Amino acid sequence: MKKNVSLFLMLFFSVLTFAQKTVSGKIMDEDGIAIPSASVTVEEPGKDAILAYGITNSKGEYKVTFTSAEANVDLKVKAFNQKPLTKQITNSDQTLTFKMQSEATEIKEVQLKTKMITSRGDTIAYDLKAFDSKSDRTLADVMRKIPGIEVNTDGTILYQGNAINKFYVNGKDLMEGGYGTINNSLPKDAVQKVEVLENHQPVKILQDKVPSDAAAINIKLKNSVTMTGRGEVGTGFGDPWLWNVKLTPMFFGQKSQWVVNYKTNNMGEQVENEGNILAFGSRFEGKRINASQNDWLNVENADTPDLPVKRYLMNNVHYLSANYLTNIDKKKEWELKANANYTNNAVEREAYSQRDYFGGSSNITNIFNNFYTDKAKGELIFTKNAKKGFFKNTTSFSQYWNADRGIVDRTDAKTGKLTHADEGIESPTTSFQNSLSTIVPWKEKMVNLLSYVSYQTDKQTLEVSPSSYLDIPGFNPVANTDFARQSLRLKTFEANHSANIGFSVKGWTFTPEVGFNFKSTDMVSDLSNIKAIPSTDPNISDPKPEAYYNDLKYTTATPYGSVGVNYKNDSWMLYANFPVNSNNIKAEDPLRKVSKEVNKVTFEPSIFAQYTFASFWKASVNANINNNFGEINTAYSGFLMTSPSGINTMDKDNPIPENNNKSAGTRIEYRNPLNNLFFNVNYRYSDAKRNLISNPEINGGGYTIMKYKVQDNHVLNNGYSVEVGKYFPKFKTNASLSYSNNTAESDAFLNDKSYTNKNNGQSFGIKFNNTYFSWMSIDYNASLSKTKQTSVGELNSSATRTGFTHNLGLFFYPIENHTVGFNWDQVNTNAADQKYHNGFYDVSYQFTWAKKKIDFELKWMNIANKKVFETYDINTTNITYTRYQLRPSQFMFTVKFNFK
Template identity: 25%
Template sequence: MKKFCFLLFIIFQISLANAQYLVKGVVQDSSGLPLTGAIVRLKFQADSIAAIADTDGSYVFRNVKSNQFTLSASFISFQSFIKTYNFSPDVKEIIIPAIKLGEASNNLNAVVITAVTPVKIKEDTLEFNAKSFAVREGSSVDAVLKKLPGVAVDKDGNVTTQGKPITKVRVNGKDFFGADVATAIQNLPADIVKNLQVIDDYGDQAKLTGIKTGESEKILNINIDEDKKRGYFARGTGGMGNQERYLASMRANFFRGEQQISVNGTMNNTNLRGGGGDGTTDSKHIGVNYRNKFNEKVSVDGGYSFRNRDNNTFGSEYTQNFGFGRFEDRLSDNSNRSNGHNFWGNFEYTLDTLNYIKISPYGSFDNSANTSLGTSFINQTNIKEITERSSRSFGNSLSGNIGTNIFLNHKFLKKGRNISLFAAVNYNAGEGSRDVQNDYIITDSIGRDSTRNQYQLIDNSNENIRTSSNLSYMEPIGKQSFVELSYNWSRSNTKTNRYTEDVENDLAIPNPNLSNDFEYQFTTNRLSLNYRYLHQKYNYTLGFGAQQAQLEGQNINKGLRTDNKTINLVPTARFVYRFNKQKSLSVNYNGRNNQPGFNQLQPLTDNSNLQNTVTGNPNLKPEFVHGLNMEYNQSDWKSGHTLYTNLEFSRTQNKIVTTKVQVDNTSNQLTSYTNTDGFYSLRGNYAYSKPFSERKYTITWDGGASFNNNIAFIGRDGVISRNIAQNLVINQGLEFGIDLKDIVDLEFRTSYSVNSTRFSQESSTDRKTNTVEFQLEGENYFFKDLTLGYEVSKRINSGFSNSAIKNPTIANVFIEYRFLKGNAGTFRIQGFDLLNQNTGFVRDVYDNIIVDRQTNRLGRYFLMSFGLRLRKFGV
């Protein structure tokens, strides 16, 4: 018996000696982002093996001969990791918990000196340490964003950086209030935030494969301090003022580890954040956001929002059409009432270490009613004809949109081999009706008057189904090289129906010439081959693709058909170089198709404005856009300065432009569309920020320029000619900030911009405008509980042809008193637009036209409000 037991023991030991294990895991930084290229070593007994972390931070060790081993991980400028593990011999596939490396710190004479790094530069990410941009107690995240170099927040809560808008906000990597950026940044208090990351996001597929092609979108990810992930915080505000102004809001967040519930509700008629800038707006909004990670495999997030808006806007518009010598002064009064429902969600399921599924449904439903009244005075200088036009339009519309995105990914046992599938389907439909009335009084060159009247009833309906898919397979061809083969297919099917009736003597008469039933399909097929090389300091992608685009259209009730096919060869190039942790350069090229809109394609004349009838062109080809983008970012941790630069160039083949033909001896014009080449644009911007005296003072220089080569075709006297409008916009700003704790926090900014347009035709006169602006915004603190806030801006404009353009001075001020324990209560008195000069205006340049618009905005009023904050963490 003893011999038998001894024999079993020997056999067991031999089996253990011959046992082999699979060890896998990921290496990340402290915020959870993968550390691509990190070196991982595994030691057991006298053996040692090493691996390099993949694009998603993953590593794999095969044929490990012991269940007891020591694992270490290292990455440049990060702290090293080392730990000994002892697993059960029955577990053949060992999954190591995520290894998170902290920032390296300097040790000197046994004293640890840990420097707070304000800005970190990663491949596609700028990370800002929230503690380095301190704000007043009780402030929301939007106050922190205002302090970040290169980031701008406007009055409506829209956020832009490097000339691009932030389109989405995430919290700890999960979507937060969908695409409602303003709500998201106002919902979270600033003092729970660990860091804020501005990310160039290329989608779920790029995160897993590392192959980043196409255009990215800017998103904001907010990481919360670990000790603030359990608890609740809420804020309520109510206020009333003169002119029947009111404000009420409630924001609440509940955290319990991975579970989070957020509620946001506002109602106001003060045009404050989210209420709308132009005109006067009564706005009501409620939103709910939920997320939870149930276990290591399943997580969900999603939300719902409802918004009601009642807006009234009146303004003036001055249009200069130089090709025809046509100048139009227009006054308008528009009102719009709308209701909107939106929902969104994400369901993520990690079956195992090799398989991942993400499903993202979304939808919306909107209805609106609008009224538009206008008066135009048109001076046709080349034939000396003046037209006075009175217009009235009443309409309503319903629209719905629903869809889902599905992403599937499978990793093979061979490291780096990966296959993924992205599929999307979307359905949207809408219908609407309009009553359009126009009355014309035309005075010819010798003073004779004539009149024309028009009254139409127009019903529209449309339906669109879009489907797309992308299949990608990636194969490693070395330790640091990968090849990706991908196929992309997309199809969009659109149906539109328009039914028009002319009203004469109170009778509605069908007009078949202005009615139509039109359907078209836009299909693309793209096959691409990409090569990616990965290095700890740099990586690049080179590829080549071929894309076919087909546009088919059927004019059902008229029996007409169109069919256009184009083939484009599309190179792909992306290069990222990290000089060190403080400097990064990226260059990216991409190409894409743009399909025409159905109003541009539909072979139907819209004569709701008799002096500018518009007809679609069913023979249009899709556009193809070549885009090149370059970014250089630098952050000097020692001196604290930051530099962000961006340069973009795009050129469009088969650009869809307008053709405008003047009807002989009249002020009427016929508008249609055609394809042409020669359209391109160039844009660049920069922001340099330098703090002094431990960030008490900060100077920021920023500026940029854009150049657009716009093209249009003008027809007059039987000749159609090409007119090029070259638009150049240059702006430069200087900002000085003072941040003295519990004393003052202010920013003074001055900027100058010039907008010039040159035309190729001699009949078109070049135009140039200049704008100088001064802004002072700040808060002064007294006795710790009393705050004086102010915001003053002055714009000085020159070169505008419209006499309505003014040089407004806008002044807002408030006094706030904080009380209760922890300053939980606030009492505020505010005065808005004290000089009653609030107006908004903008200049647009396109084709051969310059349009100067000016609209009303909410004028002087006063508001008294009370606020209360509740919070508790660690529960």
Template identity: 25%
Template structure:
């Protein structure tokens, strides 16, 4: 409590130190007395930095808000307008009304080159990018234009960030049509349909909470042109190519005030991963608060990661998907929405790999050669009803999902061959209800109820029998079958009351959580004579898990002038019980946690701020940490636990700086973060050349991380270019317990990523992206610690793209990508070349294009990586050269 009152004293002192804002106002006319509209009005400090700006209205009036403490420093008013001389005027009295008379100035038109200057406007917390000033003739979707806008970043997965921060919502004319799966929108919505892209800072999606609850979220809103709202539009695409390639798509788009739709039907075998269209980038705050979600799937048929390449280089697929998103706004303010996702995908991954595990006096070597066949069927249906009004908010969302994925793998490992079959079936049902009304006294109530049922059934079959010395008393056998199923029921209810009218806004919440799970597993070995026995090294799992949690949370928020502060004190009392009569396990655990968090934000100027945050969390393991019976996770990993429930406390702290200057289109961000987690258990592994046996054992374990990061994005007006650079340095310290020896490890990674997109001449533009990564992993030398080799890897990945438009309707693109990887004296280098030629026939509303992929016909790809005392090498088969001719009709 002492620290809490000190925090309140600090916030009160800070508010006193900053006086109230004052308004500087005036009127702009010419010598004839005519009002001058849309003049650029700026207030600059002694360093020539803009501290406030606005455009005059149609009557020539302007008004800017300034803190009256600013008068302590030299400031001036600067007014600009095309065709008039610039006005520069010292400000001595913030209360004065400034009448401005501008003098006309002739312009020598012979010296003027007409250009479409990229435009960004700022109003309050909203930053608006004029799409037409950033787009190019060769652009298709709004995603192509977003990548060119300074301050906005779109990564390979389609996730959008603004000045280093992921967006929380993707709106289309203020409606959240796509929920959190917005990648399909940025790829499908044509850029010529969009008038502006708005970045909404400090965004609060629930209207009744705006100006009442602090938020540091960033959202993106697409403002659709009026003429694009009038009718249904879309595209039909068909493509054929060699060897035996096809690519087709049909989409329909309608965005008006009453009805919105974005429906996309796709099918291809050119390596496009359609599952990426269903990616959810951010969970809602309510769901993210659930630190225990669905149990993680345990079984797998593959042990190697995918290559660091564009997926169309190695993804041998036959895929089809339906992505249907429809929204209706009723007259009474109710919004009805459906999101239906269906995917069918068959793909093949072929590779061979080895990895070396360095121990004190030995090196364990694994090698494998595998061909994996996957067949995925996914359906995900979400139905919601919502009313988002000034006086109340209501939403109910129902979700039903099913995933089925049979996997077959042919594998050779350490000189023996085997086949695998993994069947994976997931059923998921959930309902989320929210209600937030405003009371007569202007305070708010927030009620939420979330319930879900989740079931994951997995069955792994391996033949012929493997590792008989461990699994079958050194006797050969026919096959092994491992079954695991984890049905789970989850229920969470909460009620909060908010006092939102005082100087310090307060919220008090109480909630109840119930969790019931079961983990059932059986490992069966089929003998050569046909009969089946259970694995004698362990009984089956039949574990039941319940968790009941009663929690409260007090949140205090303060905002005055340049300071924002938020302080929360969650308190949790929970009871966990887990039991398995097969192992005489019946454990109860009662715990009480206090997990405080603090966030401070100081505005250094109108557009810049410094943010500081700290949190302390207690985390408890889940059902996957406490099962006693052995489970064969894959063909070479056998895992069990000693029924110890893992507990972890974690300190996290961060300091960041955010700079944005809309007029000069300069965006900067940077900061540092630190975390330290202490757990009461560690995973111990017993490794041999054929199998790894792991168990969670009671031993204190610390993991600490420290990161420094930064980024900059700038539009360079002279060259018509958008340039950006990102850098980060990460250091992690952790422990590994292998074959009875504890290995403290330190991993460090430095990454540098520059990029630029520029128009070289009127018909030629260039885009360059690169990433350099330097990784080092070494054992921390301590007395009694075995000496292990230090591992270092250097990776350069760069791509350059040339766009050539010799005629208005003809576009040609050539892309080159180089990868270089070095470890000790070994190095690998690859170069890929793609080309695209597109001809637009405006009269027919059509495009004809030829895609040429991997012109160098690279069919083999090697890579290696390091992690702790492991070295990984992998070799992949690539698709090779491809050519696809595509016709697109827009309607």
């Protein structure tokens, strides 16, 4: 391990220090007048490869940093109406001034050609028309073909493997991070270009003071005022009758923007996640979260396969959302945003599995589920983002009315004992948050006030019938009862307040801060119609009735002080934080006279440094230390049936968990828009030290009672990855290769037997798309993975699993306005002597009414009518064979159109 780290750091620092040279100076014409916007490139002699480049500013000044092992390099200068200049210079730091000779630039034709990729400073712009194919209709379709960019099915955008921090349309942030709706529904014809804003600091008053390593996306539309949108209406037959409706009108103006979205289907398309917050911006904007339930209690769930969701999702979903932005002052500094969405979703799921635990237990389960989601969210945001001040207040409210059902048959694989249960849970949740952040200039300083308040109530009731189904170790149902019930209520209040002052000195910005974080959770629970089996050991007393109740209050109060340090110049970017936290945690349970406390001061520094060199290279290192002390779900002492398959509790004498996490990483990144080449190399190492370790007790039927031991233990993780992508304009092909290797090692217990668990996962991926031929386009993604699970100690086991997946999308254009499509998903799993090969095929035909820009599509999905999917998985405690129920063959007719 240390050897790997040392080698990687040696490589990292050698890249930083090897032959870095800077050439600077001024470019003038024959009369000594400065020439702006002249290009200055450095190349190795005899090679058609640019090492670095620069553009002169309004004063004709340039600066180019490059790396080369050659003794001499060629410096080339080009400018409009000037004769190109080439000079061979030594590979050294130097200042050179050039005078260019006038030469008229002949324009043979009045024809403008747009470069497909251009770069200026930290902004890389992509001409969308250079990457699209005849089958593409939306922004997301085309962005998947842009080098360095990945797009997930929910619309999430990754740049160089990392999530973006902002998504703008014509410079405005309408969606506040929930940009999936626009990405998946904005017609490509409305877009002029896509801009990647590297090192983007979204708070204007902090630009050039507090740096950022994240990138943002700005979508530049063809028109400053655009009314557009995308719609689909489809129907079909399979089992049952199918429908698919998508209606997403959009308006983007100079003063206001809005998007209205309604999507419904029962054909397996997951649309309800498009409104999730995918980009979180800067911490100085306040705190925003994807509100969620504290789902402590659950029915037994059928697992989901590692397949595209459309292959297995049995859904009936209605999703409605609306987003609105308007400027409320003449200077267009103040913005009002209102966002709302509503989801109604019913999902069916079925799976059969055999799970063999390393401790010797084995069980077979057949689970049929119905999941009912009913939720609403509203959000109101006031923002002022100007060079002279910042203000943002976000108020959000969420309400859930969810319910789940489960029908379960469970068999002890060794004894053959069969049990059956009907399970149900009701789980309403109410959630409210308000976040306020303001930055006010004060002389040469900046004063930042942050406030966050959250209140949430969760009420959950889980019932299992018959109660005799519960074969949990050490427990029996109460005689003559038809069901067992677990009720739970949580009330959570959180308040975080802080103030800081920022001041700058010679490129450095220092931000001392003080703050106070407080969180309080009240938990009340009741487990009824179940009791402990009387102990035969006279030294062990049976649990008293109050053991089935919980009345716990858990509070965390953390005053803190910190100093933030930021620095940025042309080459270096640094930001670090050095907080000292006074952690005061208390868990009180008057029912069983338990009171636990932790009062501990911790130092939790974090640092990030990035160096940009030779125009196209970035190298960075980061490290941090943090501590956490568990939550209320690690502190209760009464029994809690979190699932009909298991009961959890913490020994009342156990201390509050204390976890210390240390991590470090490094990254080397290259992105060259001149030759369309992008790649990055990453390494990450972490060590998590814990004072408690889980010790699940699992019987033959797979029922679990979760226990914990007081014992220091570690979880070690280290991994590295590399990704290379290049666009070949001559062949209109975008291709990328990726490799990752991750290892996790941890101490573990199972049925009181200790062992060391080691998991190594490797994956290799390839992607490419090609639009070279006018009659065909192709998209291909494939990955090969290998997982090895090893347990050494009182439990010894070893298992290896390999997997192969690929997706092939072919589109043929035999006649103008006619498209024939073919899609092939393949998922293979090999483990021990088990081999499962699963292939899925779709075909489609589309006619385009070009004049009206309307598509008519016929699509046949799952041609082979494959109804089950089989796989073999390796987990930390078991090996599992699973057979999943899939969507049958289905046929759809869809009309697709743009709103304008």
